[in-house]
Amino acid sequence: MSYPNTPRYGQFHMGHPFEEVLANAKRGEEWAWNQIYHSVSGQLVGYLTIKGSPEPEDQASETLLQVARNIASFQGDEDSFRSWVFVIAHRRMIDSRRRSGRRLTTTELEIEHGGEFGDVEQEALESLSTEEVVKLLEILTEEQREVIVLRTLADLSLEQTADVMGKRVGSIKAMQRRAIARLRKHMDALGVSR
């Protein structure tokens, strides 16, 4: 099944088409797994961070190891693959919360990653810091936040997002509209506008 969205990032654009990467990953070729890691880990770590994972990098690796364990039974294109990765991540978050018996909130997040990653100086010129954005997203409900992160950072389509969250496309549409409306309403109050 193909999705209408063309990914902006996270594509397998390192010289090998997805089919080839997949076939080699199934055969246990290290380079293929390396490529898979590079193509999704940034989105995955970002998603897990904003979902409140205490150890987003570890959890991203574990999510992808679960992908590796089940790769033999995977059939589909790159879009399906990326949805599948986030389905697994979504469930891992649910499971780990269930185990720890409490809900993490973003206020408990240690948002130190923003400074650690990427080219900070350049970012400062063109956009907000990761901390600022994460802070702003706190005004959303947990589900609204997840929708926004899946639609933007993870670059999933409406359909893929519905799939990952186990909801109907209509619900996702409603949630993202409410999320944007709420952001719009609170932007000034939070002093984000410059």
Place this chain on the structure above:
Amino acid sequence: MSRKGDYSDEMFTKRLSDDDVEAVLSGHAPDDAELAEIARVLSALDPERFADTTGERASEFARRAAAVTRTGEHAKFAATARYRRGLSLTPRLAPAAVAAILLFAMTGVAVASDSSVPGDALYGLDRAMERIGIGDGGDAERIDEATVLTENGDSAGALELLAETFDAESSEAADALLRASQRIRDNGAASSEVADMLDWMSHTDSRDREFGENVAEQAQNLGNGGQGSEDRGQSGEVPGQNEETPGQSEDQGSPGNQGEGSQGQGQGNQGQGGSGSAPGQSNKP
């Protein structure tokens, strides 16, 4: 349609078209200045910022992932992950238990038994080990096991297994599950409905009283060919099963149950979709 506390946002919502929302989300600045500002803010959610710049994690991961796929030692790695989780609880485990973990890990018995489902020779061992805290997946693992049973065509057995899990939490849910199991034994398959319910359970992160009531309610609709619980509210925790999901998940290998041997999943299930059409028996709790 609106969630509590969202009324004021609703006023703003009305002025937002779907196109506006999509434009903001895809990073295209719409004409509206405020929306353009939101698009700019969201553009800071850049995966590059979270990416592994050193490449060390990538190499370490690639090495492990290649090993997992190449040698087919799926179960062994699954177990390693579980043990690590288990070992963080070591203060509670007697040294003997730790020794047992290591021994089992080396022999592979624990590994094999951990992925077993009811009816397998090793399942008893699996449960016994979980009782002393080894490889205990708790609810999540019970749900996975029940999913495997459903896939193998034993949805009645799956419900009994769930009933056992719920016994402590909600006897109402447990009773409803047992009655549903009996109906399925009497009337025949309802595996697609059971699979739907399991899927919902594994998606839902609450385990409160409401969850128990929801399970009880869904169970009452199982196996009598009835309409299932059609609560399609948007309020999140209610079982808003996704209409689109079954079709899509087919394509995606098995996003649902990640258990071993999920190959070929889908065919077995798919055929039975919407069958359980025995005329409804009414059953009030």
